[in-house]
Amino acid sequence: MKHEPISSAAQPHIDILMTQGYCVVDNVIPAAVVQGLASDLGGCFAATQPSQGPFYGADTVRFGGLLDRSPLSALFVQHPLIVEIVEAILGPWCNNIQLNLTQAIEIRPGAQQQVPHRDQDMWPVSRMLPCDHGAEYLVNVMWPFTEYRPENGSTILWPGSHRRRSEDLIAPDQATSLEIAPGSALLFLGSTLHCGGANRTAAARRGMIVSYALGWLKPYEIQTLVYPPEKARRFTPDLARLVGYQIHRPNLGNVEGRCPSELLGGLQQNGAVDALAAEQIALIEAFHAQRPAC
Ligand SMILES: O=C(O)CCC(=O)C(=O)O
Ligand SMILES: [Fe+2]
Structure with a gap:
């Protein structure tokens, strides 16, 4: 993959992401654009049945295919600073990155904490190699639609857990959960232990995860089925490449x-x-x- 010089805007975020396994990029998109996207997706949140199964968790609602559900979602998926950060981390391990998923998530009042996990574990190779093999497979970008707070289910993260890959679980007192405002983005590695938090408030926590993976992996959400040619034809060439037409x-x-x-x-x-x-x-x-x- 091409290695452009990394910009001075991206480098500090890359450093923090690689040191603690996550970083917050503040005020990276206008809150009004986030509101526009959240409102475009409002009908889907209302129409989607709650999730089933012990990983997704009851009292959550999830749906994908967001590039097809709101034209605003491309502004997030292709955000230049975010993509630059992601390419800097995944670029050494692939010829090109790909979009792994877009997923809207609602954590409803009363929802329990999700099981802690590393998203890269869906690819068995990541667990077959020695823990310190160094490759990163995925970068997650969480875009809050509502304020995220520890009490309403803000993502729980284990700082430094990307360097402790042999430990499936780490004590809860070593975890952190952040306040993040709509317009800011939380980035974390596929090797970082994390989970959705419990929502102990009366209002839903809503947001969107956009994740990017090494271009040679099977994506979590099969992008070229979600966006078959008749849909992808409406994308810009760059966006079509990112979803797998490449x-x-x-x-x-x-x-x-x-x-x-x-x-x-x-x-x-x-x-x-x-x-x-x-x-x-x-x-x-x-x-x-x-x-x-x-
Ligand atoms: O909703 C969140 O904060 C995290 C969700 C998550 O990690 C997942 O579903 O893989
Ligand atoms: Fe996750």
């Missing part, structure tokens, strides 16, 4: 051997076309250089 070099995620972005254009040609990274091209050249041409 080959991950070398040749991963193709359609008929070609880049899936061709499904969004008018004319589709046939015949497989390599999409290789510099590393494979160098290996192929070295191979040919070592043997006589025939």
